[in-house]
Amino acid sequence: MPTWFTVSFILCLLIYDGSPSGSVAATTPGPMTHHLYLALQDGFNNDSVLITVNGKQRYHKSGITSNLVISLADSVDIPMESDTAVISVEVSSKQIIGTLTVQVTDTPYVAVNIHNGNRVEMIPSKDSFRYL
Amino acid sequence: MSDPLSPNSSHYQELILITEEASDLETNAPSSAINTLPIIILKNSISGRYRGSLSGYEIELRIDIDGVRPCNLISGDFYRISGSVKTYFGSFKSGPLTVTWGTSIVTVRGTLSTTWGTPYNVVTITIPRTLILYPRAAATLTFYNSTGSKGATYVAAFESLYFRTIRLEEDYEVGTSLFGNYNTGSLPHGGTARTLNVVSAYAEAGIQMLLTAGTDAVPTADAGPDAIWTNAELETAMHHHFSIVSDTPQWQTWLLACKSKHELTTGGSTLFGIMFDYTGTYQRQGCAVFQTQINSYYGGAGSNDANRHTLYCYVHELGHSFNLLHSWDKSRPDSLSWMNYDWKYDQRHSSGSFWANFAFQFDDLELVHIRHDYRNSVIMGGDNWATNAGFGTGEERMDITQPIIENRSGLALDLSAKSIFALGEPVVIKLRLHLRDLNGKVVNAKLHPNFDLTKIAIKKPNGEVVTYEPLAEHLAGPHWLNLSEANPSISESAYIGYGKDGFYFDQPGTYLLKAGYHTPEGALINSADIKISVRFPVSAQEQAIAELYLGDEQGKLFYLLGSDGKHLQKGNDAFDTVLEKYGDDPLSVYAALVHGVNAARDFKHVGPDNQVSIRKHNAKLANTLISKVFQMSNEGDGVDHITLNYAMCKAAESHLKSGDKTAAKKTLDDLKGFLDKQHIEKHELKKAHAKIDTLLHD
Numbered sequence: 001m002p003t004w005f006t007v008s009f010i011l012c013l014l015i016y017d018g019s020p021s022g023s024v025a026a027t028t029p030g031p032m033t034h035h036l037y038l039a040l041q042d043g044f045n046n047d048s049v050l051i052t053v054n055g056k057q058r059y060h061k062s063g064i065t066s067n068l069v070i071s072l073a074d075s076v077d078i079p080m081e082s083d084t085a086v087i088s089v090e091v092s093s094k095q096i097i098g099t100l101t102v103q104v105t106d107t108p109y110v111a112v113n114i115h116n117g118n119r120v121e122m123i124p125s126k127d128s129f130r131y132l
Numbered sequence: 133m134s135d136p137l138s139p140n141s142s143h144y145q146e147l148i149l150i151t152e153e154a155s156d157l158e159t160n161a162p163s164s165a166i167n168t169l170p171i172i173i174l175k176n177s178i179s180g181r182y183r184g185s186l187s188g189y190e191i192e193l194r195i196d197i198d199g200v201r202p203c204n205l206i207s208g209d210f211y212r213i214s215g216s217v218k219t220y221f222g223s224f225k226s227g228p229l230t231v232t233w234g235t236s237i238v239t240v241r242g243t244l245s246t247t248w249g250t251p252y253n254v255v256t257i258t259i260p261r262t263l264i265l266y267p268r269a270a271a272t273l274t275f276y277n278s279t280g281s282k283g284a285t286y287v288a289a290f291e292s293l294y295f296r297t298i299r300l301e302e303d304y305e306v307g308t309s310l311f312g313n314y315n316t317g318s319l320p321h322g323g324t325a326r327t328l329n330v331v332s333a334y335a336e337a338g339i340q341m342l343l344t345a346g347t348d349a350v351p352t353a354d355a356g357p358d359a360i361w362t363n364a365e366l367e368t369a370m371h372h373h374f375s376i377v378s379d380t381p382q383w384q385t386w387l388l389a390c391k392s393k394h395e396l397t398t399g400g401s402t403l404f405g406i407m408f409d410y411t412g413t414y415q416r417q418g419c420a421v422f423q424t425q426i427n428s429y430y431g432g433a434g435s436n437d438a439n440r441h442t443l444y445c446y447v448h449e450l451g452h453s454f455n456l457l458h459s460w461d462k463s464r465p466d467s468l469s470w471m472n473y474d475w476k477y478d479q480r481h482s483s484g485s486f487w488a489n490f491a492f493q494f495d496d497l498e499l500v501h502i503r504h505d506y507r508n509s510v511i512m513g514g515d516n517w518a519t520n521a522g523f524g525t526g527e528e529r530m531d532i533t534q535p536i537i538e539n540r541s542g543l544a545l546d547l548s549a550k551s552i553f554a555l556g557e558p559v560v561i562k563l564r565l566h567l568r569d570l571n572g573k574v575v576n577a578k579l580h581p582n583f584d585l586t587k588i589a590i591k592k593p594n595g596e597v598v599t600y601e602p603l604a605e606h607l608a609g610p611h612w613l614n615l616s617e618a619n620p621s622i623s624e625s626a627y628i629g630y631g632k633d634g635f636y637f638d639q640p641g642t643y644l645l646k647a648g649y650h651t652p653e654g655a656l657i658n659s660a661d662i663k664i665s666v667r668f669p670v671s672a673q674e675q676a677i678a679e680l681y682l683g684d685e686q687g688k689l690f691y692l693l694g695s696d697g698k699h700l701q702k703g704n705d706a707f708d709t710v711l712e713k714y715g716d717d718p719l720s721v722y723a724a725l726v727h728g729v730n731a732a733r734d735f736k737h738v739g740p741d742n743q744v745s746i747r748k749h750n751a752k753l754a755n756t757l758i759s760k761v762f763q764m765s766n767e768g769d770g771v772d773h774i775t776l777n778y779a780m781c782k783a784a785e786s787h788l789k790s791g792d793k794t795a796a797k798k799t800l801d802d803l804k805g806f807l808d809k810q811h812i813e814k815h816e817l818k819k820a821h822a823k824i825d826t827l828l829h830d
Binding site for chain 1: 396398399400401402403404405406407408410429445448449452457458460461473475479517518
């Protein structure tokens, strides 16, 4: 059974006003997590796609095809620890590759298209993508 | 609400400046007055839809030479009227026109492309010009060939200002409501400020949207326990709530306004709308708009921005139902169209530039598609999504689809077949004619395409469309049969691999098939299209068997189910080779079938001196070969039950002719056991059993 003291202590913690001196987040800082959203949109046709971010492989799939109804083939949500992302998209089935560096805090959304069947095009955006 | 296509709208009346060239008849004014003052006479516009008929054909003609955003084209569809049934026949559309505007008549000349082959591809149309308050006049079309010889002449009465008419049903998910109007002047915009809704937006494009009275509230439970829509759940909801849903090509479509989101809305992307019906057969019948997502993104329900995007989303998704692709998929990324994405346009220009310049309309080539492309390219349930989708590149195609528009015959025809055939494998189809209601119907039961009542159309992988022609005309009197509640269908299987044109399926690829049956009243009942694939040989053995089966003599032997004819010896030798060298291969069942059935019957030889000699049936050989067919069929590798029924009855007859009733009985008992295991309708199984019993007892 919890003692009166224990209950009072927990209550005190619950109503604590969050002043800096007592902020858990401030005293024990952890990694800030952002998200990088990559949207494989137009021009994919049964392609093999390998995506690396900051040197780490984050996505590798084959059979990627754009759905013409919404112009989206697939999307990837990548948790990031750093503010900067160096993105490399390799479409091995077409032997093309594209790279882009983005500030994830500014433009966390990146559209990836295959342009004219021979070029990887990446367009960063601060807004999420809307499909219809 | 203004309707730019309404008969009373000034958009549809032309101001004609009458000068001294005008006739008294048109102006109905003294000529002296004409010489001094110009008189303004209002005349009806010409553009719109016209309809006429001639000799069992009905024409729907679309003339588009004046009015709002004219495309300067004509197009049309032909329907065949056969008894009580109206079937689509084909479509035509013009290239650039020569239009001569006389004071009392308009003459239009153009060259046509058509979905069927015809030398009469030049047309001249004359339309008298009428004063407003008078009805619009009929159009007279005369077709010519390239040398100027005259073809048919149709007179088509004016029907509508709209080029096409679509029935639209809008349903909504409980907790949201259907969108109404948006004033395009509420925010920065292109074009003229006006109040628009879905109906008026399409009216501006020349398309009449007639709302059905079947608006329905769809429970969120239809989106599943997670209350997140999937395409499958939307499709199911459409079939439950779309009051006029029909799996045939029809000028009708369904839109669901959703409260709940779609599963494709994730952390990084939001789905505002989708034309979800893009797989399976009869696509493009339904779409959905996710209104809560739009409202959340654009400042809440009722905000101008949310209203603007909701209207845009409604019109955009319905555009997909007309088989319109996104603008950039048609190489027009800078198009200011309902079919572009605002943010994609802005990526290429500048932020906000789409809405600042968008005039709330389709682009010119999209108008051409929805007004004038071939019927199946546009109609909901016609061509698959993105097929013949109006790229504006002048693409052409042939198709075999002649779906029934109105079938009051009380009958329906089903066509089925294996979905995949090996190269060289005989293509056998199953036909089933059945009642559509409980009213009895007398039919001619000669369903096999060897008799002239049933036709099979085949669209080959290269797009060529041919009709299966049996090797020989089978003349036979009708076999009248009463289809009733107790006996509602008849079935037949038919080999259609070889006919007058040789082999029909001798190339790997996908083939489209359709069957048509002529009723006693002269109506034509069409089946739905089916697809079959002929696959490439997967082994050297399959390649060898394909080569052994794909010879003219072998084709004839498949058609005849065997023959001793000397002229077919090479074919029989090829079948012997299949049985000897590749007897374990499932494809050898067809050689066994042909040789087995042939062995079971007597064969008459006519000698050079016209002397007839008879080769007697060989019950033992027939039994051996047909037992093999039975075994393989029993294991699922053989032939269909109708073919097996025929072959085993022949084997039993051969036993009986040899006096071996025991062997005959065993064969027929095996057959009965086999048939009992098949998914055969009760009344047809009963008929098959009765026929087998008769054989034994006779």
